[in-house]
Amino acid sequence: MTTKSRTKHEKKKKIAGNLAYNMGHILYVAQLTGDLEKKKLISSMPKHDQERYEIAFETLLRDGLLVHEKKRDISNYSLNPEKFEYTKELIHRFVRGTRGEIKVKQIKKNPFFHRGPIKDTEHFIGRESLISHIFDRLRHTEDCSIIGPRAIGKTSLLHYISHNEVVRKNHLDPKKYIFVYYDLQRFGENTKIEDFYYEMFSQTSQQVLHGGLISEGEIKQINDENPNVIKEINKSLFEMRDLEGLIGALSERDYKIVYMFDEFESIANNPTFDFSFYGQLRALSGNPGFQVAFITASKKSIYELTFQEDIKTSPFFRYFEDFRLGPMNREEIRGFFRLAAKNGVIFSSDMRNLIEKWSGGHPFIVQLSCDYFFNLVMNGNKLKPEDGEKHLDIFLKRHKKHFAYFWKQVDKREQTCLWRLASGKSPGRDCKGVLENLEDSYLVNKEKKKYRIFSAAFEKFVKNMPSSKSELI
Ligand SMILES: Nc1ncnc2c1ncn2[C@@H]1O[C@H](COP(=O)(O)OP(=O)(O)OP(=O)(O)O)[C@@H](O)[C@H]1O
Numbered sequence: 001m002t003t004k005s006r007t008k009h010e011k012k013k014k015i016a017g018n019l020a021y022n023m024g025h026i027l028y029v030a031q032l033t034g035d036l037e038k039k040k041l042i043s044s045m046p047k048h049d050q051e052r053y054e055i056a057f058e059t060l061l062r063d064g065l066l067v068h069e070k071k072r073d074i075s076n077y078s079l080n081p082e083k084f085e086y087t088k089e090l091i092h093r094f095v096r097g098t099r100g101e102i103k104v105k106q107i108k109k110n111p112f113f114h115r116g117p118i119k120d121t122e123h124f125i126g127r128e129s130l131i132s133h134i135f136d137r138l139r140h141t142e143d144c145s146i147i148g149p150r151a152i153g154k155t156s157l158l159h160y161i162s163h164n165e166v167v168r169k170n171h172l173d174p175k176k177y178i179f180v181y182y183d184l185q186r187f188g189e190n191t192k193i194e195d196f197y198y199e200m201f202s203q204t205s206q207q208v209l210h211g212g213l214i215s216e217g218e219i220k221q222i223n224d225e226n227p228n229v230i231k232e233i234n235k236s237l238f239e240m241r242d243l244e245g246l247i248g249a250l251s252e253r254d255y256k257i258v259y260m261f262d263e264f265e266s267i268a269n270n271p272t273f274d275f276s277f278y279g280q281l282r283a284l285s286g287n288p289g290f291q292v293a294f295i296t297a298s299k300k301s302i303y304e305l306t307f308q309e310d311i312k313t314s315p316f317f318r319y320f321e322d323f324r325l326g327p328m329n330r331e332e333i334r335g336f337f338r339l340a341a342k343n344g345v346i347f348s349s350d351m352r353n354l355i356e357k358w359s360g361g362h363p364f365i366v367q368l369s370c371d372y373f374f375n376l377v378m379n380g381n382k383l384k385p386e387d388g389e390k391h392l393d394i395f396l397k398r399h400k401k402h403f404a405y406f407w408k409q410v411d412k413r414e415q416t417c418l419w420r421l422a423s424g425k426s427p428g429r430d431c432k433g434v435l436e437n438l439e440d441s442y443l444v445n446k447e448k449k450k451y452r453i454f455s456a457a458f459e460k461f462v463k464n465m466p467s468s469k470s471e472l473i
């Protein structure tokens with residue numbers, strides 16, 4: 001062998017030796033991200049390695065470990081679930097002896113277990129642009145109102161924005177923001193206004209005393225300068241000036257307090273919370289010496305809630321900006337697929353299509369559908385393309401109560417119009433206004449002048465509702 005051909009041969013051998021490692025690396029990235037853009041990936045590698053990654057990529061494609069998916073104008077590649085055993089082996093070659101190995105070994109835990117609000121950041125998906133707008137308002141302690149139908153993610157969003165890392169990511173200083181969450185559902189008919197303010201006071205002081213944000217030394221200093229404002233007191237001893245004193249002292253030290261009132265409609269029907277109450281609440285956020293912002297969460301816009309007419313004219317409502325939470329878009333739904341991949345399960349493109357179709361982007365149904373397919377894959381089962389309807393039936397049977405809840409949220413007229421749509425009948429002129437309203441609550445959407453029920457799963461549920469057939473308008 002000449003020196004030249006020996007060098008060539010050695011180069012080839014070296015490439016082959018590293019190839020498995022490079023292939024493992026590519027697959028590892030694909031597993032973490034859910035899909036890949038080839039050019040982007042190759043160009044992110046060191047220049048001298050790019051040729052090897054190019055060969056590794058082609059080999060993976062040739063062996064069918066990566067599959068090509070063309071979505072609109074973007075060409076993406078994802079793991080082939082059929083070949084997951086080989087994929088796992090190669091990924092292990094790449095991560096062996098690294099911290100990543102432990103991660104890879106630990107995977108395959110179903111992350112789609114949420115049925116109530118999401119409390120950790122790892123499982124919260126999407127809503128980026130809305131969140132960044134909310135932070136733009138919080139930067140200037142301006143009020144926000146989050147509006148969205150049931151289970152669309154309002155409470156999850158409130159929890160998410162109060163995490164330190166999220167505050168930091170949105171360019172605010174988490175050391176200066178105190179988030180106080182409370183659910184107004186707990187205030188029953190007999191609640192007094194003092195109860196509401198006492199709750200505000202005690203939650204704020206609890207947060208300050210035990211939240212770890214403000215040091216003991218600083219608490220002592222604040223209490224020395226402003227006679228004992230940070231304290232725990234009994235409800236019977238509470239006065240409004242305790243709350244004002246606390247907010248004033250914290251604001252003076254440049255702490256901003258964000259009060260998050262979840263289920264805001266709970267007090268809308270309560271006559272105790274009258275015009276003067278809203279005036280007083282507004283005075284807290286409007287006081288130039290106080291750095292306070294309110295975020296409300298409700299199913300309807302706070303103007304549309306059933307307040308008495310005079311209350312609607314209260315300046316309280318004027319300062320809120322509305323943020324509507326609706327179904328998630330494609331990119332957000334892909335966030336769920338990435339979460340599945342990070343946990344060791346790759347959804348096939350048939351599964352992805354079904355998840356999109358069944359859910360119509362409603363995050364709760366995306367969550368339920370991902371849970372369904374995650375378990376299917378974990379149990380070693382495959383989805384045959386022709387079995388879609390069979391799986392939908394099992395899914396509906398399993399989650400009947402959730403769909404029944406959507407159904408019970410609408411009145412009889414609305415049920416009738418939904419049933420007509422689901423059964424492929426023309427909804428008729430008398431459904432026009434009804435369907436427009438249902439579109440506002442995202443239960444139907446309009447495509448090419450035609451209404452459709454937002455989710456294939458709910459559509460099938462509605463179609464199977466026997467009572468509606470006889471109750472046409
Ligand atoms: N951003 C998100 N990421 C992942 N899952 C989400 C997200 N938002 C909502 N979900 C899913 O929807 C479910 C309901 O969310 P959440 O309880 O926050 O909704 P809600 O609007 O507060 O509902 P309700 O009106 O009943 O109070 C969660 O359990 C979760 O499964």
Ligand SMILES: [Mg+2]
Nearest residue numbers: 154155156262
């Ligand atoms: Mg909620």
